[in-house]
Structures are given as structure tokens and as C-alpha cells.
Amino acid sequence: MMEVPRLDASLGTARVRTRDDRLFVSTGQVARSWQWTGAGFATREVRELTANRRWQDTAGRCDWQLPQGGEPSAGRLLSLAVDAACDEGFTSEHLCLTAELLYPQDGLLLRWIVWVYPGAPGVRTQLAARLAGSRPARQAGTGPKAAPDARVDRVPGGTAAVRRFFGYYNATQQRNDTHLDLLKEAVNAYPLRGREWCDWASVACLEAAAGGIALVKESHKCVNQSGHATGGFVCDAASGLACTGWGLLPNELSDxxxxxxxxxxxxxWNGAEFERQTAFKTFERFRFPVDPARDSSLQANTWGNGDCGEASRRAAAEASVLRELEICAELGIDTLQIDDGWQVPPGHASWQPGEGGWQPHPAGYPQGWSRVRRRAAELGVNLGLWAAAQHITLRELQASREAGGFRQYKLDYAHLKSRRDIDELMGKVRAFISWSGHRVRVNWDVTENAPRCGYFFGREYGSLYLENRKPAYPPGVVYRPHTVLRDLWQAARYLDLRQIQGTIQNVDLVDRARSDAHLHSQAYAVAIALMSLPLFFLETKLYSAAAKAQIKPLLNAYRQHREALSRGLVYPIGSQPNNHSWTGFQCRCAGERRGYLLVFRELHNACARHSVRLYGLPPGRIRLTDLLDGSRRDVMLREHGRIPLRIPQAPGFLFLGYDGAEQKQEAARARREA
Structure with a gap:
């Protein structure tokens, strides 16, 4: 038996300890144990603690392979340590276990990192490597285009498990169609014989009726963009579920x-659909925590009305921005983000700045940022800025923040084709946010097919800018209410919707030959985005007085509840949006029987009454409050969690708060009477 160093550390419900050759970690919700085998650490058991469900294995020698694709040879465990950490404020507090290993025959130092969050439904592992001495003896797949599918983690499985794979598409500019989903999800329910591979997904699950286990690749991979060395998943009847793809090639290693x-x-997780969704979104909140006061801003962006790049860049000039600030203040929009155009002359044909670099162009901003910053402060509106992610330097970001006081930075045009690209961009953004005292955030643009940040990576730095949806041009991105609603509904299935920007457009201006937006109210278009981070992708000064009269009451109601919304988790409810569904969202406040409902009766739905299934509430009486008019009524939540609702006209919506506290009181009374 090869013993490992003695450890025993706790942080809340999280614990890391060792005994003999075993390593044990627990969050209080899940436990995982490894054995030191001389080649590395091999998972022996994963356990869901509420139901004591176990996944066990005694066969593997090591959870990982080396970057060049081979199984590790004999290794030496140089150190094993654990500390409380928060990644410099970029994640929730956790126990950080770090092991350093030397593989002399392979000329490699390896660092294995495990994050154990108190109360989380999972644990996070990560590998890092460094050359030691001469180059590794085994050089398989070292070419710049070779991406060896070396294993990075493995958990036990079983032959009877249902396999579920899912991931999200980028290039949302090419998916503005009823039949082009944002989410791809596949389920294989037949018995597993031998091996099964999946190379397009970001997530793989092994499920049974009573729960499941999953591996998630924290990378920039998308269904339609493999990214840099992201590998895939392998389900094996004998050895379980493995995740491959180190994210670095052997020739990217350094000494x-x-x-x-x-x-x-x-x-x-223990349970079925609801519990599975909850596990993913809950862990995201640990990994990518939300500050409701900082991260729930109502935002407008200057780009979205132009029918060409030149027109949209004119909207970023000072005169236009000053007018926008007035309307943002009138509507109660917190932040105005100045998109592409501030760094070039108004109406310029290209986004690329000249010799002056990334600073406000004097043709559009004769006094720099001073007039805009002063007027924004007078009106109580915050400012945001657009930039090309890899072109703007750290010092230019800092200079813009010092001169303009910007808080939200939309970073566009990223093309992360190598480990160096990835690390340089993430390092720059991390340094910028740290320099600001964590007062600025980024919006990662996922609208194109280039390898950008994807959906599961880099979100400790900010939110996702999901899609361009415009009034008329380009034709492929013309705003259609039901596809925007569909995209947010599918995002909410497994992602934290409160970290995704949902697009709002001015329906009066949308091309009637390509969209039915004009058949929807302005309030409906705004409501679609309220469970996400609402983004007015438009020039607010083009709203009519009648439009503003519709929007103001809705935004007033939203602002009263947005911090509670940001503390909750959002779930899709009803049917998938398709322009004739009852559909919507439920926001559950953690640990409470209270929450919010945003329910839509779509344009072509013929039924004024419908029952919608809610998550996490037992049958009984609940109180509904209309957040727009303040009216209240009690309804019975039926068996299987279904609630009767009525929307008289289509398209229409309800924005409701619900309170199930009476259920608890009724249950207590029933127990006393019994």
C-alpha cells in the first residue's frame, strides 16, 4: 500500500481528508473518493449523499492520461495540500486540493486541482502540466493540428444506464429559425454494449430512474464548433464515463x-428532470457566482437599429449617445452600452481604429468621454463599452475605464484557436477586472462560429451576449419574438439564465415581410427577456410615446423584483416556444416556497385557458400576485404540480409572483388534526 500525506480540512459542509492510500472529498451533497495507485489518482466511488446512491469501480489505475495521449507510467507524488480559496474573488469559497506529481519517464510535471464547494452538487477537477527535464519520450500527436483525445477525468458507470448528451450552438446569427434549435440534446436508452462516443457535446450524463451522474467539459466547445483540443466523451460498459481533451497540445507545454x-x-442528482436541471444550474452558481446588485442591470446597446455597419457606428457617436441617455433615464434603463463606432469617425466603414488606437475618436467625441460621462452621472445612468476582445490592450481597457467610468464591456471578435490565445485573453480580462476591484464585467459575444468563449467557459468574468436580432438587416437576424423566446427557453434548461442577455427589439420598426413582430405588443417583446438579463438592442430614442407608455410599468415591476429574481434559479415551463404554445419560465427562490412566473400564450395559440406544470411545489393552495396591477388570487396547485392559468388574448403574457407558504401551514394543520 502506498500512503498519501495526511490531510483533514473542512469548510462548512465541505471536507477533504486522506487515509492510507485513499483521498476523500465531500461537499455535503456529493462525495468522491480516489485511490493513489502509483500512476495517479483513480476514482473508486462517487456518492450522492441524500439518497446514498453510489457509483463504484475498482479497476482503473488513473483518471487521466498524459497530454500526448498515453497512459501515465510510474509517478511520484511530490506534494498534496489543501487550502480555503476563492480564486481571487472569481468563484465561490471552496476547499482547493492541489497535488503535484512527477512522471520521470515522460519528462512531465503534472498538477491536479480539485475544487470542493460547500453544499454543491458536484466537484471540479483540472489538470495542468509542465515539462521536466528533456522532452517527453512519447510524442504521439504533437503536430499543431493534432488534438489527441487524452482522457482528463473518469467516473464509474454501468451497462444499464441511459446516456444523455447535450450542448449549445454558437453562431446564433445563423440560427434565427423555428427549426434551428439553440440546444442539441440526445438520449440513448438502449443497453450499452462495448463503447459509445460523442464528440459534439459539452455534457454527458449516465442516468437511471432514481438519478444520475454527469461530466461537464468547462471549455469553449459548442455543438457546431469543437474549439481547441476539447476532446469528447466515451461511455464504456466496463470502465464507465470518461471525458477527453486536455485543452492543450504537447507542443504547447513549457518548461x-x-x-x-x-x-x-x-x-x-437524485430524481429526474427537475433535479437534473437543478444540479447543473446550482453548480453554475457556485462556479460562476452572481452579485445581484452588480449583475442584474437593465442594459441598452447602441448597435441594434442600424441597417448596415456604417449606420450602427453613427449611433455610437457622442450626439446620438447623449440623446440615448435621456431616454434610458426616462425608461429606467440602468446602463447604456456604446457599441462599435466610438473608436472611429462616425459612420466609418470599418471597426478597426487608426493610429490613435482604442480611444474615443475626436471626430465623434471632440472632448473625449467627458461630456457623455458627465451627463450619464447627472441622469443616474451607467455606461458600458464595446471592444474587439483580442485587439484592445489591457492598458487601453484601463484607460477607458478611468476616462469613461464604464462598467460593462462587450468583447467581440474573439478567435481562440490555440492555448496561447485562450490564456492571453483570459489573463487580460482577469487582470482588468481585478484592477477595477471587481466593479466591471464583460459580456462575451457568442454570435459567430469562430472559437470564442462558448457557454461553459469564462463566465466568472461576466455574462453571455447571446444573439443579434435587428429590425430589417441583415435578413437572417430579423427579430422574431418566438425564436428569441425559444432560445432563452432552451438556454434556461441547463444554463443560469440570469447570466445570459436576452434581446429586446422595437416591434414597430421590424420588417413586416420577414417577421410577425408587429402583431405583438412592445410589452410582450420586453417581457420575453425579463427572466434573463434584459438587453434593449436598439436605439431607445426611436420608441414612440405609446411604446414607452407600455414599457415603463413593466420595467418598474421588474426593478422591484430583480434582486430576488437574480437570487433564484430559472426553469423553462410549458411547451417549447414555436409561435403557438403556452410557454414560459419559473424562477424558484432557493430554500423558499416563493418565486416568479412569466407565462406566454403565443400568437397562434387558440386556448385562453391552460394548466402549466411548476417545479418544486407540492399540491395545495398557492397565492398568485399579478406584478403589473397588484391583484391577488389563490389557486390550487393540482397533482403533478399543474396550475390553471388564463390569458384572454394571444399573444399575451402574465408576470406573476407566487407564494406557497400556505401549503406549509396547511400541512402543519393537517398533521395536528391527525
Whole structure:
């Protein structure tokens, strides 16, 4: 038996300890144990603690392979340590376990990192590597285009498990169609014989009726963009579920420092659909925490009305921005983000700045940012800014913040084709946010097919800018209410919707030959985005007085409840939006029987009454409050969690608060009477 160093550390419900050759970690919700085998650490058991469900294995020698694709040879465990950490404020507090290993025959130092969050439904692992001595003896797949599918994590499975794979598409500019989903999800329910592979997904699950286990690749991979060395998943009847793809190639290793690869989440849950969704979104909140006061801003962006790049860049000039600030203040929009155009002359044909670099162009901003910053402060509106992610320097970002006081930065045009690209951009953004005292955030643009940040990576730095939806041009991105609603509904299935920007457009201006937006109210178009981070992708000064009269009451109601919304988790309810469904969202406030409902009767739906299933509430009486008119009524939540609702006209919506506290009181009374 090869013993490991003695450890025993706790943080809340999280614990890391060792005994003999075993390593045990627990969050209080999930436990995972490894054995030191001399080649590395091999998972022996994963356990869901509420139901004591176990996934066990005694066969593997090591959870990982080396970056060049081979199984590790004999290794030496140089150190094993644990500390409380928060990644410099970029994630929730956790126990951070770090092991350093030397593989002499392979000329490699390896660092294995495990994050254990108190109360989380999973743990996070990550590998980093550094050359030691001479180059590794085994050089398989070292070419710049070779991406060896080396294993980075493995958990036990079973032959009877249902396999579920899912991921999200980028290039949302090409998916503005009823039949082009944002989410791809596939389920294989037949018995597993031998091996099964999946190379397009970001997540793989092994499920049974009573729960499941999943591996999540924390990378920039999308269904339609494999990204840099993201690998895939392998389900094996004998050895379980493995995640491959280090995120770095052998020729990207250095002898000067450790290079980190992609991380992996191991999640478990007890239950079915609701519990599975909850596990993913809950872990995201641990990994990418939300500050409701900082991260729930109502935002407008200057780009969205132009029918060409030149027109949209004119909207970013000072005169236009000053007018926008007035309307943002009138509507109660917190932040105005100045998109592409501020760095070039108004109406310029290109986004690329000249010799002056990334600073306000004097043709559009004769006094720099001073007039805009002063007027924004007078009106109580915050400012945001657009930039090309890899072109603007750290010092230029800092200078813009110092001169303009910007808080939200939309970073566009990223093309992360190598480990160096990835690390340089993430390092720059991390340094910028740290320099600001964590007062600025970024909006990662996922609208194009280039390898950008994807959906599971880089979100400790901010939110996702999901899609361009415009009034008329380009034709492929013309705003259609039901496809925007569909995209947010599918995003909410497994992602934290309160970290995704949902697009709002002025329906009066949308091309009637390409969209039915004009048949929807302005309030409906705004309501679609209220469970996400609402983004007015338009020039607010083009709203009519009648439009503003519709929007103001809705935004007033939203502002009263947005911090509670940001503390909750959002679930899709009803049917998938398709322009004739009853559909919507439920926001559940953690640990409470209270929450919010945003329910839509779509344009072509013929039924004024419908029952919608809610999550996490037992049958009984609940109180509904209309957040727009303040009216209240009690309704009975039926068996299987269904609630009767009525929307008299289509398209229409309800924005409701619900309170199930009476259920608890009724249950207590029933117990006393019994």
C-alpha cells in the first residue's frame, strides 16, 4: 500500500481528508473518493449523499492520461495540500486540493486541482502540466493540428444506464429559425454494449430512474464548433464515463511554468428532470457566482437599429449617445452600452481604429468621454463599452475605464484557436477586472462560429451576449419574438439564465415581410427577456410615446423584483416556444416556497385557458400576485404540480409572483388534526 500525506480540512459542509492510500472529498451533497495507485489518482466511488446512491469501480489505475495521449507510467507524488480559496474573488469559497506529481519517464510535471464547494452538487477537477527535464519520450500527436483525445477525468458507470448528451450552438446569427434549435440534446436508452462516443457535446450524463451522474467539459466547445483540443466523451460498459481533451497540445507545454487545461465538473442528482436541471444550474452558481446588485442591470446597446455597419457606428457617436441617455433615464434603463463606432469617425466603414488606437475618436467625441460621462452621472445612468476582445490592450481597457467610468464591456471578435490565445485573453480580462476591484464585467459575444468563449467557459468574468436580432438587416437576424423566446427557453434548461442577455427589439420598426413582430405588443417583446438579463438592442430614442407608455410599468415591476429574481434559479415551463404554445419560465427562490412566473400564450395559440406544470411545489393552495396591477388570487396547485392559468388574448403574457407558504401551514394543520 502506498500512503498519501495526511490531510483533514473542512469548510462548512465541505471536507477533504486522506487515509492510507485513499483521498476523500465531500461537499455535503456529493462525495468522491480516489485511490493513489502509483500512476495517479483513480476514482473508486462517487456518492450522492441524500439518497446514498453510489457509483463504484475498482479497476482503473488513473483518471487521466498524459497530454500526448498515453497512459501515465510510474509517478511520484511530490506534494498534496489543501487550502480555503476563492480564486481571487472569481468563484465561490471552496476547499482547493492541489497535488503535484512527477512522471520521470515522460519528462512531465503534472498538477491536479480539485475544487470542493460547500453544499454543491458536484466537484471540479483540472489538470495542468509542465515539462521536466528533456522532452517527453512519447510524442504521439504533437503536430499543431493534432488534438489527441487524452482522457482528463473518469467516473464509474454501468451497462444499464441511459446516456444523455447535450450542448449549445454558437453562431446564433445563423440560427434565427423555428427549426434551428439553440440546444442539441440526445438520449440513448438502449443497453450499452462495448463503447459509445460523442464528440459534439459539452455534457454527458449516465442516468437511471432514481438519478444520475454527469461530466461537464468547462471549455469553449459548442455543438457546431469543437474549439481547441476539447476532446469528447466515451461511455464504456466496463470502465464507465470518461471525458477527453486536455485543452492543450504537447507542443504547447513549457518548461518555465504550468499550463492549465480544460476543467471538468462531476455532478450528481437524485430524481429526474427537475433535479437534473437543478444540479447543473446550482453548480453554475457556485462556479460562476452572481452579485445581484452588480449583475442584474437593465442594459441598452447602441448597435441594434442600424441597417448596415456604417449606420450602427453613427449611433455610437457622442450626439446620438447623449440623446440615448435621456431616454434610458426616462425608461429606467440602468446602463447604456456604446457599441462599435466610438473608436472611429462616425459612420466609418470599418471597426478597426487608426493610429490613435482604442480611444474615443475626436471626430465623434471632440472632448473625449467627458461630456457623455458627465451627463450619464447627472441622469443616474451607467455606461458600458464595446471592444474587439483580442485587439484592445489591457492598458487601453484601463484607460477607458478611468476616462469613461464604464462598467460593462462587450468583447467581440474573439478567435481562440490555440492555448496561447485562450490564456492571453483570459489573463487580460482577469487582470482588468481585478484592477477595477471587481466593479466591471464583460459580456462575451457568442454570435459567430469562430472559437470564442462558448457557454461553459469564462463566465466568472461576466455574462453571455447571446444573439443579434435587428429590425430589417441583415435578413437572417430579423427579430422574431418566438425564436428569441425559444432560445432563452432552451438556454434556461441547463444554463443560469440570469447570466445570459436576452434581446429586446422595437416591434414597430421590424420588417413586416420577414417577421410577425408587429402583431405583438412592445410589452410582450420586453417581457420575453425579463427572466434573463434584459438587453434593449436598439436605439431607445426611436420608441414612440405609446411604446414607452407600455414599457415603463413593466420595467418598474421588474426593478422591484430583480434582486430576488437574480437570487433564484430559472426553469423553462410549458411547451417549447414555436409561435403557438403556452410557454414560459419559473424562477424558484432557493430554500423558499416563493418565486416568479412569466407565462406566454403565443400568437397562434387558440386556448385562453391552460394548466402549466411548476417545479418544486407540492399540491395545495398557492397565492398568485399579478406584478403589473397588484391583484391577488389563490389557486390550487393540482397533482403533478399543474396550475390553471388564463390569458384572454394571444399573444399575451402574465408576470406573476407566487407564494406557497400556505401549503406549509396547511400541512402543519393537517398533521395536528391527525
Amino acid at each position: 518555465a511554468e504550468f499550463t492549465k487545461g480544460w476543467a471538468t465538473w462531476c455532478l450528481v
